[in-house]
Amino acid sequence: MATPTVAEYLLLQLQNSGVDHVFGVPGDYVLGLYAKLAESPLLHIGTTREDTAAFAADGYARCRGIGALAVTYGVGALNVVNAIAGAYAESSPIVVISGAPGISEQRKDPMIHHRFGPFSFQREIFERITCATAVLDDPLTAFRDIDRCLQAARRNSKPVYIELPRDQLDAEGYPIPAVEPIQHEGETGALAEAVDETLDRLEKAGFPVILAGVEIHRRGLQDLLSQLVLSACIPVAATLTGKSVVGERHPAYLGVYEGAMGPDDTRKRVEGADVLLVLGATVNDVDTGIFTAKLDPERMIHASQDQVTIGHHHYPDVRLHDFLTALCDAVRAHSCTWMPRAPLQDLPAAKSRKPMTITRLIASLNAALTPDMSVVCDVGDCLFAALDLRVHERTHFLASAFYTSMGFAVPAALGAQIASPELRPLILVGDGAFQMTGTELSTFSRLGLDPVVIVFNNHGYSTERFILEGPFNDIAEWRYECVGELVGPVNGFHAKTEDEFERALKQALFTSGRPSLINVDLLDNDASPAMRRLAQHLSQKVKG
Ligand SMILES: Cc1ncc(C[n+]2csc(CCOP(=O)(O)OP(=O)(O)O)c2C)c(N)n1
Ligand SMILES: [Mg+2]
Numbered sequence: 177m178a179t180p181t182v183a184e185y186l187l188l189q190l191q192n193s194g195v196d197h198v199f200g201v202p203g204d205y206v207l208g209l210y211a212k213l214a215e216s217p218l219l220h221i222g223t224t225r226e227d228t229a230a231f232a233a234d235g236y237a238r239c240r241g242i243g244a245l246a247v248t249y250g251v252g253a254l255n256v257v258n259a260i261a262g263a264y265a266e267s268s269p270i271v272v273i274s275g276a277p278g279i280s281e282q283r284k285d286p287m288i289h290h291r292f293g294p295f296s297f298q299r300e301i302f303e304r305i306t307c308a309t310a311v312l313d314d315p316l317t318a319f320r321d322i323d324r325c326l327q328a329a330r331r332n333s334k335p336v337y338i339e340l341p342r343d344q345l346d347a348e349g350y351p352i353p354a355v356e357p358i359q360h361e362g363e364t365g366a367l368a369e370a371v372d373e374t375l376d377r378l379e380k381a382g383f384p385v386i387l388a389g390v391e392i393h394r395r396g397l398q399d400l401l402s403q404l405v406l407s408a409c410i411p412v413a414a415t416l417t418g419k420s421v422v423g424e425r426h427p428a429y430l431g432v433y434e435g436a437m438g439p440d441d442t443r444k445r446v447e448g449a450d451v452l453l454v455l456g457a458t459v460n461d462v463d464t465g466i467f468t469a470k471l472d473p474e475r476m477i478h479a480s481q482d483q484v485t486i487g488h489h490h491y492p493d494v495r496l497h498d499f500l501t502a503l504c505d506a507v508r509a510h511s512c513t514w515m516p517r518a519p520l521q522d523l524p525a526a527k528s529r530k531p532m533t534i535t536r537l538i539a540s541l542n543a544a545l546t547p548d549m550s551v552v553c554d555v556g557d558c559l560f561a562a563l564d565l566r567v568h569e570r571t572h573f574l575a576s577a578f579y580t581s582m583g584f585a586v587p588a589a590l591g592a593q594i595a596s597p598e599l600r601p602l603i604l605v606g607d608g609a610f611q612m613t614g615t616e617l618s619t620f621s622r623l624g625l626d627p628v629v630i631v632f633n634n635h636g637y638s639t640e641r642f643i644l645e646g647p648f649n650d651i652a653e654w655r656y657e658c659v660g661e662l663v664g665p666v667n668g669f670h671a672k673t674e675d676e677f678e679r680a681l682k683q684a685l686f687t688s689g690r691p692s693l694i695n696v697d698l699l700d701n702d703a704s705p706a707m708r709r710l711a712q713h714l715s716q717k718v719k720g
Contacts, residue, residue, distance in 0.1 A: 182318045183212045183345040193326050195244045199229035203248020206275025208345045226252045228587035228616045230259030233270045235591030244271040250290030261305045262579040267394040269329040278343030302337035309337040315347040333394045363493035370484040370491040371502045377451050384410050385449035389418040389457025400500040408507040415463040420573035424566040427516045432563050435465025454478040466713050526674035538564050550599040554585035556606035558632045560706035583612035601627040608637045618663035620691045628684045629693040631656045642711030656695040667692040
């Protein structure tokens with residue numbers, strides 16, 4: 177069998193690692209690869225911009241375990257820096273492939289288009305926001321470099337960067353036998369002691385609670401978490417960045433815990449637990465409600481990706497997967513303490529002239545959500561309001577909740593729907609964020625995909641307004657419901673009142689094969705309870 181070329185091997189290994197679609201915008205330095213892509217079983221998904229391709233690859237990776245994009249040198253690659261930094265911060269494994277001038281072109285150091293400095297600059301930039309990089313400038317090592325990067329993306333759940341000079345595409349690679357990655361064994365003594373101490377504490381506990389975080393999703397540990405919740409009979413709350421690591425309608429689920437920023441009933445259950453088992457949660461300002469969380473370290477067992485801390489005892493080198501597996505094997509059922517949250521209230525009948533509010537909006541969406549829908553949420557008040565949404569199945573809520581980049585939701589939902597076509601995305605997005613990347617709806621229309629987009633139109637940058645009011649928070653008033661005239665087809669609706677919204681939502685859910693968008697016209701001073709609490713805190717900081 178003929179040895180594959182560098183480009184063939186790259187595409188083959190992408191496919192072998194679970195990628196079926198590659199997002200991106202072509203350009204001359206990557207056109208050769210695009211030609212090979214068109215001949216391969218992989219599908220190219222063209223987007224309107226490179227940053228939206230990266231957000232889409234991020235949404236795809238969160239559903240499939242890995243995503244990929246291919247862009248041109250300089251103008252294309254530098255356009256994805258923000259989205260890839262976000263994927264790095266949020267542990268989403270994306271393979272960034274950038275074309276580049278050929279090695280023979282680079283040799284004479286010419287001034288050629290898209291160049292912005294020494295040819296090594298681009299890789300240096302990506303070294304800071306990926307966990308592995310490679311420039312495939314040597315066919316002898318190219319295959320090994322490709323494998324090294326793909327393995328690193330999977331192992332670390334972070335983006336990687338592969339640069340392909342355009343004259344190396346057809347170079348025959350050299351199939352160096354794969355190096356077995358060194359398997360890092362956790363510390364078994366420490367694991368056993370950590371599990372023993374945990375079991376001991378759980379056995380004595382009266383009202384233990386699990387707080388589950390984003391690492392559970394990123395490391396694919398949801399099955400183990402569910403098993404532990406059920407076999408130990410311990411109720412579970414999630415952090416905001418970990419929202420939907422467990423199905424949110426499960427009787428054991430307590431809601432999203434976010435310190436003083438989150439719902440009160442969840443806060444009381446988590447902070448009142450006599451043993452709090454924190455699994456895969458990172459300590460950051462979002463998840464701790466700007467550090468308003470009151471979690472007593474004495475009562476806490478904290479298992480992160482590679483260590484366990486119990487009170488003042490520290491067990492290094494214990495991996496989360498091993499800890500969870502051992503706990504599931506050994507734990508004895510605790511007397512069942514399910515005390516389910518208050519059930520969802522029945523939605524009162526819509527009133528004809530009553531202005532739509534955020535509270536009513538979330539209640540309507542909760543009533544409309546079905547198990548075959550996912551929620552993809554942008555930043556702004558839609559994210560704070562989404563604290564009260566209850567998605568059906570686990571991993572059905574995606575957001576840039578920690579890095580909080582505006583413009584994430586519409587393109588990330590594109591990647592999510594392509595990765596999981598059985599799930600229909602409900603996209604929650606503010607008017608400001610929609611103005612950044614909403615035109616990516618064009619790609620949904622082109623592909624006949626049918627997300628339902630809810631634009632939280634509070635007429636400007638409301639989150640910023642609540643922190644510090646000023647004319648810089650005003651934005652142009654768009655007729656969002658008319659977006660289909662430009663990028664269509666899109667079913668557009670404008671809803672100012674409760675009954676207008678209910679009618680629009682019904683029609684949107686009934687429509688298939690094209691996107692629907694509801695421009696929900698909210699009063700300027702409407703805000704979710706979580707945003708009011710957050711803004712109060714932040715405004716104190718800005719004013720010093
Ligand atoms: C790319 C990016 N730029 C700026 C910000 C800062 N920022 C956070 S929230 C916000 C306003 C968002 O406006 P909108 O999408 O309308 O949501 P709202 O706050 O009005 O609900 C801004 C500008 C950000 N998070 N991301
Ligand atoms: Mg807004």
